[in-house]
Structures are given as structure tokens and as C-alpha cells.
Amino acid sequence: MKSPQVAFSEYLANENLKMTPQRRLILETMLKQGDHVSSEELYARVKKKDPSIGQATVYRTLKLLSDSGLVEPLDFADGVTRYEPSYGKEHHDHLICEKCGKNIEILDAIIEHRQEAIAKEHGFTLNSHKMYLYGICSDCRKE
Amino acid sequence: MKSPQVAFSEYLANENLKMTPQRRLILETMLKQGDHVSSEELYARVKKKDPSIGQATVYRTLKLLSDSGLVEPLDFADGVTRYEPSYGKEHHDHLICEKCGKNIEILDAIIEHRQEAIAKEHGFTLNSHKMYLYGICSDCRKE
DNA sequence: GTCGTTTTGACATTGAATTTCGTTGATACC
DNA sequence: GGTATCAACGAAATTCAATGTCAAAACGAC
Structure with a gap:
């Protein structure tokens, strides 16, 4: 490459x-x-x-x-x-802690697959997507 | 309600x-x-x-x-x-045509379920998420 | 070297969103 | 009723990321 x-x-x-x-x-x-x-x-x-x-x-x-x-x-x-x-890297999405800002990269084959399927169902050709999950991480929950 | x-x-x-x-x-x-x-x-x-x-x-x-x-x-x-x-409405995400701006509301139980599971795997409690799928709709692809 | 084009850095401008501030308006208490 | 209190208002100023402007500098082609 x-x-x-x-x-x-x-x-x-x-x-x-x-x-x-x-x-x-x-x-x-x-x-x-x-x-x-x-x-x-x-x-x-x-x-x-x-x-x-x-x-x-x-x-x-x-x-x-x-x-x-x-x-x-x-x-x-x-x-x-x-x-x-992003060059040469696999696509991934993000899981973000709303308190401390911790940011975990995630990749899920099931979701990726469903996204394609959903687009197809609606007659779309999918170019890209954004997915952000927001929550509280275990460290922050302890406090 | x-x-x-x-x-x-x-x-x-x-x-x-x-x-x-x-x-x-x-x-x-x-x-x-x-x-x-x-x-x-x-x-x-x-x-x-x-x-x-x-x-x-x-x-x-x-x-x-x-x-x-x-x-x-x-x-x-x-x-x-x-x-x-959003009050009283079911949550949904969006499928957007990058050309004409068409905006379709989508809801997929499999994805929602996986999102919860992913958050849990990383010790997060999920509060919310955003997902946007970007593509080209069938109408725009014809032209 | 000279010409023509692109890029640059300093500065100004845009535009969404927020803050400030003096005024208005409602509520509570006497 | 009168008035003290306090949130909410509208207008204007301000913030801040991002973009645009413009003259000067750098680069390539010849």
C-alpha cells in the first residue's frame, strides 16, 4: 500500500x-x-x-x-x-463517555451488515455512515 | 399519555x-x-x-x-x-440522500439491540445514540 | 531571468449560538 | 391595592469555529 x-x-x-x-x-x-x-x-x-x-x-x-x-x-x-x-485503517464508529470524554472505537459486523440491508430496502446505495453511542463509562459511574 | x-x-x-x-x-x-x-x-x-x-x-x-x-x-x-x-414518538434514525436531501426515518431492532450489547461489553450504560446513513436514493441514481 | 499560477499568512468576515443587560410581567406577601 | 421579588423577555453585543479576502511569496514552465 x-x-x-x-x-x-x-x-x-x-x-x-x-x-x-x-x-x-x-x-x-x-x-x-x-x-x-x-x-x-x-x-x-x-x-x-x-x-x-x-x-x-x-x-x-x-x-x-x-x-x-x-x-x-x-x-x-x-x-x-x-x-x-483514516487512510488504510478499517472503518469504525465511536462509543463516547459523556462525563469524562473517553472514546472507544468500535466495529460491529452485524450493525454494518444491517446498515447495508436497510439502505438497500429503501433503494439507496450507501456511501457512508456515522454512528455515535453516548453513555457513561464504568469508571465515571462509580463516583 | x-x-x-x-x-x-x-x-x-x-x-x-x-x-x-x-x-x-x-x-x-x-x-x-x-x-x-x-x-x-x-x-x-x-x-x-x-x-x-x-x-x-x-x-x-x-x-x-x-x-x-x-x-x-x-x-x-x-x-x-x-x-x-420526539415526545411520545418512537426513536428512529435517518437515511439521507446526499444529492436531493431526501430524509427517510428508519428503525431497526437488530441494530438497536446490538448497540446496547456493545455498550454493555465495554462497561457503558448507554444514554443515547446518533446514527446517520448517507447514500444516493433510487430517483437520483437514475439521472 | 520572466511570466503566470498557486499557496501562503495576516487579517477581516461570516454565521450559528450564547451572553449581557435593562425592562417587563407575573406571583407572593403584607 | 401596593410593592418587593425574581424569572423571562427582546435587543444588542459577544463568542467562537470556520471561511473568505488579498497582497506577497514560492514555484514551475519556458
Whole structure:
């Protein structure tokens, strides 16, 4: 499988866009960071490596990464959009503790299968889905 | 079953809040409107009946209705929060056409059951969930 | 090098949602 | 009735994430 960097370069070339040091740095930082970063958080992190970078560039690049399928926007209903690297990773959904924010990645074959079936029943071809489960984790329940 | 109006009054009384003509009007309008209204749309609708009403009141009342469980906030990822009456209605999720915006309400016992099971496996008590399926409907696929 | 295009960073702007604040209005108590 | 209390109101200001604007800089093609 191609590296994310190569995949991104190819996507950019395909759209007549260019790979730049800023875009490279943002992608690197995103991959290293891993999971569930907001644009603001990523901006702070990127700025440590290159203080001259602007946050508009971070927003713009995240949009590109999102369009190219390398990262996926998440919506935990706390007002900010978060992102996670999705390239080469299996799809998964999220189980979130409403108290401490703990975030568990879940994947369930039965549900995935039913989703396809439901879409088909209604004549839809399914492109994607979002599923978030909200509850209280065992740690928080103890208190 | 209690009427929504009564249920709302009781909720307000319980929180040491009061039923007011504005809150009553907003609830009425919400119930009559039915499905998937944004705060702005609801504000416009309410304003026709009572032009003196302010949109802060609509936001505030929607929050109250949401907290009381009478309406449910929806997130179709288009930047605005929409609401639908949920009191006395069975829970359901949404199947959305990405092209024409068609919105089908779905309910699947298998999925609901699995969601509970998954939460339990991870030690969570499930409070709520959101599931959105995105695809293309048969009408749009023909074109 | 020069031209044309894209990208960038600083800054301004948008737009949904919330907060502030002075006023209004209802309720309770005398 | 009078008035003190306190929530609720409307208008306007404010917040904050996200996007748009624009001149300058970087890059590639020639």
C-alpha cells in the first residue's frame, strides 16, 4: 500500500494542486498525533515545528485531507470538528463517555451488515455512515 | 399519555421555571411544523404569529425543549442544528440522500439491540445514540 | 531571468449560538 | 391595592469555529 504521503501527493497532482512544505508538515503532524484532533489543537502542534504557519492553512489542508479520504471528520457534538487519520485503517464508529470524554472505537459486523440491508430496502446505495453511542463509562459511574 | 403541552409545563414547574405565552407558542409551532426544523426556520415561523418575539427566546426555548426530552436535536452535518418533536414518538434514525436531501426515518431492532450489547461489553450504560446513513436514493441514481 | 499560477499568512468576515443587560410581567406577601 | 421579588423577555453585543479576502511569496514552465 502507498504511504499516506504518496497518496496525498497523487491526490494533489490529480487536482492540479501542489505538495508544499506546509501541507507535508500538517499531514506528518496529523499522522503522528493520531486520534481525534481538532483543527485548533493541530494548529498549536504544527506551530511548534513551524511558528510561521497560519491557521487558515491548517483549516485548508484539513479540508484537502478530508476530501482526499486520508482523514475523516468526526462530530462529537461539542461544537468543534475533530479529525482522525483514516487512510488504510478499517472503518469504525465511536462509543463516547459523556462525563469524562473517553472514546472507544468500535466495529460491529452485524450493525454494518444491517446498515447495508436497510439502505438497500429503501433503494439507496450507501456511501457512508456515522454512528455515535453516548453513555457513561464504568469508571465515571462509580463516583 | 400526557399532552406535550402538559409534559412541558410539568418539566418547567419541576425546574422552577414558568410556562409563558412565548414558550407555549414556540412549542405549538414546533409541533405543528413537524420535522427537521432549524432554529432560524422556527424563528421565522413563530415571528409570523407574534412579531415581537426575539430569536434568543427561540434558542433558549429549544434548549429547554431539548433538555426536557420533548424535541430532539439532529445533526445533518450542514452546519445548523435541526430539531424534531420526539415526545411520545418512537426513536428512529435517518437515511439521507446526499444529492436531493431526501430524509427517510428508519428503525431497526437488530441494530438497536446490538448497540446496547456493545455498550454493555465495554462497561457503558448507554444514554443515547446518533446514527446517520448517507447514500444516493433510487430517483437520483437514475439521472 | 520572466511570466503566470498557486499557496501562503495576516487579517477581516461570516454565521450559528450564547451572553449581557435593562425592562417587563407575573406571583407572593403584607 | 401596593410593592418587593425574581424569572423571562427582546435587543444588542459577544463568542467562537470556520471561511473568505488579498497582497506577497514560492514555484514551475519556458
